[in-house]
Amino acid sequence: MKIDRRFLLRGTCQGALAVMGMPFLDCFLDSKGKALAATGRPLPTRFNTFFFGLGLTKQLWIPKTGGKDYEMTGQLKPLEPYRAKLNVFSGLRVPLDDNPNFQHWSGAAAAATGISPTKQSEFDSKTIDQQIADVISHGTRFKSVSASAAGDPKQSYSSLGAANTLPAEASPLSLYTRLFGPGFQDPTKGDWKPDPQTMIQQSVLSAVADNRRDVMKNLGAADRARMEQYFTSVREAELQMAAQLQRPEIQAKVTIPEAPAEMVCNNALPNLRAVTPLMARLGALALATDQTRVFNLSVSEPGSQIFMPGDSLGYHQSTHEEPIDPVLGFQPRVAQYNVDTMELFAMLLKELDGVPEGDGTILDHSLVFAFTDQSFAKIHAVDGLPIFVAGGASGRMKAGHHVAGDSSPVSRVGLTIQKAMGVSLDVWGKGSMEIRQPYTDLLA
């Protein structure tokens, strides 16, 4: 039997921790005192989500033709540099079945779970990033990391289901501190060594977990589920500690920068333009150094409260109150905000594509799922939700296509993504969004 070195840690070091004292480090260093060498495993494929509120303007974003040689549209212009690494999905259906159209929620929830939600602001299952994290994140320090460029920890569309939303880091500094602050051991440095503190913290976590049976007593069903979630979180912290004892195997040549300064993070567009690239950069570095394999970035809530200073209405109010220009046939101010959010999306792609790694970039070894809440925000329409998937998934996803309106449910994109990410599943979504057929043409 081959024995994983982490098994050894648990078995011989952890168990003997109380009597062994400090030399316990020896058990995972080689004879020269260096951390064990890399095993040459292939690079992991990473997953990202990008959330932007309020969709786009139909007449201005949907390319006229499907396939590879589509003409780039005005609203997608900011994405032009990444065209070869991008798939654009138009005409997707979002059947809500018997559930109400929860404004600024149903569309976003459907895209992220393949399920028409039964409650406002709650997902009916784990979101797609968490479903993927369950499969790809073993052995990384953070199972997933989320960030909100608008500075609101609640602007996270990463959830364990129901009210269990995973809070977002709400400033570049807090994102930096979580990723590269205390507890971070820089794998790009030659002197990497595991922190003995980590093993001690593992024994504290074990002690906490040991009380589980007592704590679970006398709980009603709902509270028992909540307490199970607490202990699941404890177990995840234990896994995090275990991951920290192992030097991440990385190929990217990156340098971890100094901590960023405090910044104003809110819904004002100029601030978002400053914060978004910084958070995207930190996310890209976290992926490159294998601190996490799942990074979620949001630039607004559904029903985006983004505003350009001087515009007393702002984005969301404009979608409802700005008249449709009789000549143009659309809402001009809204259309400008649409493009502004695509520019923010391009900032994420730029940072992911800007980190070389092995034979490509982080973006090549990732998938990025960009989704939104409405197709036509003025009337809270969800059918035709604009959806984008960027990145090559380490060669498993073909890109450069406009997949034009074939009336597939939005869940078909989610299923395709998971196939590309190596998740083993045959069916995804529920009700009218239950789907078995991925976009096989896109899968390599």
Place this chain on the structure above:
Amino acid sequence: MRKFAVSVLSLTVLGAIGLSAVPAMAAGSQVTSMRRLTQEEYRNSIADIFGKEIEVRGAFEPTIRIAGLQSTSTGVLSVTPVGFESFSSMADSIAIQVVSEKQRAKLPCKPKSDKAPDDACSGQVLSQYGRLLFRRPLTSDEVKRAVKLSNGLAKSQNDFYAGLRYGLASLIQAPDFIFRSELAVPVGNKQYALDPYSRATRLSYLMWNSAPDGELLRAAEAGELNTADGLAKQVDRLMASPRLEVGMRAFFNDMLELDTFDTVSKDSILYPKWSSGIAASAKEETLRTAIDLSLHANGDMRDLMTTRKTFLNRALAADYQLPFGFKGDWMPYEFSADSGRSGVLTQVSMLSMFSHPGRSSPTKRGVALMDIFLCEPTPAPPANVDFSVVNDVNGSLKTVRERLMAHATNSTCASCHTHSDPIGLSLEHFDTIGGHRTTENGQSIDVSAAIQGKKFAGAEGLGKFLHDNPKYTSCMARKAYAYSRGENSEDVPASAFKAANKAFTDSGFRMRALLKAMVEDKDYFNAQPPETTAAPTKLAAQ
């Protein structure tokens, strides 16, 4: 290979569970409420248990608002991995400080040697602090486990305090501290009521927003909280303390939705005076007003709607366009009779929280104030609505009122807008940051309104309308009751707080009378019978 390591890891955890003993507890007992500590509850508890000099640094998972209260969500939310990561590192950082050389003199005992484990001393420290953290005495198994952890690590590091750090940290990140549970026990005749420690916990977090102190735990242990006299004695003690202010600030902060400020941004071009400093000050202004009226002046809570008395600092004075010649940080101030101001309704807080970044919103204000002060939530608008007319400032409709009225003549919209808009429209003399104005786009603003046939004008009219409306005071009683129990305010039957509301009314709407009558009501600590479920037995059989 990695998967293998993971499964071994969880086996280790599960294996250890099998060894633990189960503490004795009355048959048929059940936890009927389990609330995750809020950020303030956590911080106050740590300060009270370990000392104010202990710093708590870290992020707390957000709460959400349910039926007008964040406290309600604490009974629904759990701890996500991100949240636990933070709880765990905060626990360690607190424990490091508690055993630091500077602080360790405060511990109840000294070890025989600083360099070796000491069962007796670590046991004493852990059970003493454990009792305060868990708000009940620890079981012998709980003490044993924490001592074992401390001693093992003290031995491996040749340092008593280094070991103690981890034992303490394990308690501070335990669910027994992070969640405050209420345990219902059978009291005969198929009735259930909270056990004494759960009573102490509910009282303490309501009155002081913190963990029960030694005296309250003693009273619980002695059974005093289960007698009317003993309970009244402790309630009076809690309410006589200046710390009642801490508890009531937390209540008003929740009830008045002042946390909304955390995500308010204003248009810096249209309103250059606005800064994040003003947001913090505006929140403080409203809290000071509420505390001054309710506790310092023991005033009539209806006056919250009408008083012109307030508190200003330099930033707010600038926002209100008032001179500030005061030497200290905050000065009491009374708006002039012709200022048009009326209670908290016209404070910067209420006016700016429920507005857009660049303009006021009668609808947002109306919806929020109906919910906050009258417990009347407004349903969400239908999905497909044409709002264009509301924004066409170049058309014939100059003011927000005119545009809103045009929109609200649509019959599907009218039912809700006639419900919530009058309140908002009467506040239109105040812009999105709370500044006073009388015209909009060159036309004078009409602030007349009517609710349920009652006509009034302006903020003062609205203040008077709410002041005289029994729904406002009973809404406050309802929120206080739901807040203290972590329940959904919309689901609470009026009968549950009937006695409290009567005492509130009879006293001339004094907050203290409401609180005292509420917690001394004979049914306040009663609980629903436990769910009949076999799951706990199944768990024990694993």
